[in-house]
Amino acid sequence: MGRGLLLAEHDNMALNEATLRSVTAALQIGDVDILVAGDNCADVASAASQIRGVGKVLLAQGEVFEHQLAESVADLILELAEPYETIVAPATTSGKNILPRVAALLDVAQISEIVEIVSKDTFIRPVYAGNALQKLRSNETKKVITIRYSSFDMAETGSGVPVENVDSSVANSKSAFISEAKSQSDQVDLVSARVIVSGGRAFGSKEKFDELLRPLAARLNAAIGASRAAVDAGFSPNDTQVGQTGKVVAPDLYIAIGISGAIQHLAGMKESKVIVAINSDEDAPIHANADYVLIADLFDAVPELTAKL
Amino acid sequence: MKILVPIKRVIDFNVNIRVRDDGTGVETDNVKMSMNPFDEIAVEEALKLREAGVAEEVVVVSVGVEKAQDVLRTSLAMGADRAILVKTSDDVEPLNVAKILKAIVGQEHPQLVLLGKQAIDNDANQVAQMLSALLNWGQATFASDIDISGTKVRVSREVDAGLQTIEVNLPAVISVDLRLNTPRYATLPNVMKAKRKPLDIKTPEDFAVDVSLRHTILETLPPAARKGGVVVANVDELVDKLKNQAGVI
Numbered sequence: 001m002g003r004g005l006l007l008a009e010h011d012n013m014a015l016n017e018a019t020l021r022s023v024t025a026a027l028q029i030g031d032v033d034i035l036v037a038g039d040n041c042a043d044v045a046s047a048a049s050q051i052r053g054v055g056k057v058l059l060a061q062g063e064v065f066e067h068q069l070a071e072s073v074a075d076l077i078l079e080l081a082e083p084y085e086t087i088v089a090p091a092t093t094s095g096k097n098i099l100p101r102v103a104a105l106l107d108v109a110q111i112s113e114i115v116e117i118v119s120k121d122t123f124i125r126p127v128y129a130g131n132a133l134q135k136l137r138s139n140e141t142k143k144v145i146t147i148r149y150s151s152f153d154m155a156e157t158g159s160g161v162p163v164e165n166v167d168s169s170v171a172n173s174k175s176a177f178i179s180e181a182k183s184q185s186d187q188v189d190l191v192s193a194r195v196i197v198s199g200g201r202a203f204g205s206k207e208k209f210d211e212l213l214r215p216l217a218a219r220l221n222a223a224i225g226a227s228r229a230a231v232d233a234g235f236s237p238n239d240t241q242v243g244q245t246g247k248v249v250a251p252d253l254y255i256a257i258g259i260s261g262a263i264q265h266l267a268g269m270k271e272s273k274v275i276v277a278i279n280s281d282e283d284a285p286i287h288a289n290a291d292y293v294l295i296a297d298l299f300d301a302v303p304e305l306t307a308k309l
Numbered sequence: 310m311k312i313l314v315p316i317k318r319v320i321d322f323n324v325n326i327r328v329r330d331d332g333t334g335v336e337t338d339n340v341k342m343s344m345n346p347f348d349e350i351a352v353e354e355a356l357k358l359r360e361a362g363v364a365e366e367v368v369v370v371s372v373g374v375e376k377a378q379d380v381l382r383t384s385l386a387m388g389a390d391r392a393i394l395v396k397t398s399d400d401v402e403p404l405n406v407a408k409i410l411k412a413i414v415g416q417e418h419p420q421l422v423l424l425g426k427q428a429i430d431n432d433a434n435q436v437a438q439m440l441s442a443l444l445n446w447g448q449a450t451f452a453s454d455i456d457i458s459g460t461k462v463r464v465s466r467e468v469d470a471g472l473q474t475i476e477v478n479l480p481a482v483i484s485v486d487l488r489l490n491t492p493r494y495a496t497l498p499n500v501m502k503a504k505r506k507p508l509d510i511k512t513p514e515d516f517a518v519d520v521s522l523r524h525t526i527l528e529t530l531p532p533a534a535r536k537g538g539v540v541v542a543n544v545d546e547l548v549d550k551l552k553n554q555a556g557v558i
């Protein structure tokens with residue numbers, strides 16, 4: 001079987017769950033080594049080395065990789081790519097930013113956001129906001145693939161494989177990191193949450209959005225999601241947007257409140273195990289995709305639900 | 310400064326997509342086609358930069374079928390100066406689009422390429438990054454704010470953790486996200502005027518780009534349908550169902 005190199009998703013401190021899910025996918029294609037690129041991130045590499053099934057971990061540290069700018073990490077992967085048959089990354093914003101650059105420089109047509117591996121060269125990926133699934137065969141000898149990791153379970157941990165330091169000569173004179181505004185970290189991470197409560201335009205204001213959704217989320221130990229309309233209106237930060245152009249989630253329970261169910265929103269949450277819709281309109285499109293529908297005014301139903309849980 | 314804006318003609322975002330029964334793709338007969346919504350945002354941003362005096366010329370380009378002239382005309386009506394259609398018979402893979410765009414950049418010498426972060430048909434999210442790599446230019450993807458001063462551009466990017474700000478040197482390729490701006494509508498007089506604006510038609514051969522496909526699409530399938538929901542009478546019933554039937558709380 002061919003070897004694959006998987007780019008780890010992390011923030012220099014912790015390994016992101018997206019990596020563990022992507023390992024599960026990558027192992028179905030072939031053997032997997034993990035690349036951790038960052039700065040002062042030896043802990044991340046040691047966490048990656050605990051993932052079962054992985055061959056080894058390559059660790060590239062340096063200021064030039066601290067913020068994982070696309071130009072730097074793509075050049076690093078190119079230095080390492082030679083022995084690998086597949087180059088893989090989770091389809092996080094970072095993976096999406098970096099991998100097409102790698103593909104172009106290798107003169108390879110990338111396969112974006114696969115949700116299923118049919119065989120070593122045949123994959124399934126959603127198109128048209130998940131309204132169609134494409135089964136495609138890659139005729140490339142080297143493959144560059146991003147993984148829609150919410151479709152895969154987490155790989156197990158426990159083994160412990162070697163971590164190899166890699167030296168690189170990468171320099172980046174094209175772009176520089178300036179700053180990052182992270183959303184509140186006190187809340188449950190959206191993509192890994194078991195339960196998500198998600199709010200739409202109907203909340204009317206940020207005050208109401210927070211006042212109603214936070215207690216409900218706390219009660220359920222849930223992450224808070226939002227529709228694009230709610231994000232555009234400033235009720236919730238951009239990184240909480242669920243959908244075609246936001247995050248794709250698949251929790252055990254997704255509660256959509258005051259969200260109509262536009263196809264672009266459905267694209268991000270249709271794979272949830274159980275979907276609840278709370279909406280005052282009995283004809284809202286979300287209902288066709290929900291398991292349980294409560295026709296109610298959210299301003300009454302949400303506090304009542306919170307109280308009764 | 311000249312700005313190049315690549316745009317794509319796609320099925321309108323409001324259309325309910327139907328997969329053909331024979332698995333050969335999605336239904337496109339009698340289906341409304343429009344400019345990819347992200348590309349409209351890129352056109353708008355380029356026009357704003359021209360209006361602010363940062364850019365002098367906005368050139369739009371589409372790689373696609375003959376009919377893609379419609380979306381080029383739309384962007385000319387929005388205010389773009391000139392258009393180029395690179396006529397291809399069918400769906401071209403993002404890598405080959407990037408190669409064609411690279412060749413156009415070689416002829417047009419823009420300082421900035423602005424384009425949508427993804428097309429809502431194949432959702433590939435590749436062209437901007439690939440073009441930037443092939444040109445060996447700086448790259449800023451998923452932009453929700455763009456601020457140009459001199460030879461540097463500050464870009465706020467929508468990332469998983471929140472917002473990231475980076476600075477790239479010009480020339481650069483920037484892909485845009487939804488919250489960058491709200492595109493203008495073309496007024497009727499401008500639609501008329503757009504008919505007289507230049508629109509060049511080229512082919513991939515003009516740029517010596519081989520557009521043969523690297524992937525074979527074996528089949529297009531409809532997604533698994535969900536069963537319609539059970540309507541519950543009240544909050545009590547919902548709580549009961551979630552606890553005792555679904556077992557998720």
Ligand SMILES: Cc1cc2nc3c(=O)[nH]c(=O)nc-3n(C[C@H](O)[C@H](O)[C@H](O)COP(=O)(O)OP(=O)(O)OC[C@H]3O[C@@H](n4cnc5c(N)ncnc54)[C@H](O)[C@@H]3O)c2cc1C
Binds near residue numbers: 241247262
């Ligand atoms: C290119 C593109 C990409 C997009 N990407 C995304 C994306 O990633 N994610 C996304 O979410 N959207 C996306 N959209 C936008 C999408 O098309 C919809 O506009 C958006 O999802 C609507 O948000 P909403 O459901 O909150 O608002 P609305 O559609 O306005 O729905 C509000 C709902 O609240 C209900 N309601 C009103 N009052 C009450 C009340 N008191 N109690 C209970 N219910 C009430 C209404 O019946 C209605 O169903 C995208 C659009 C485009 C063009």
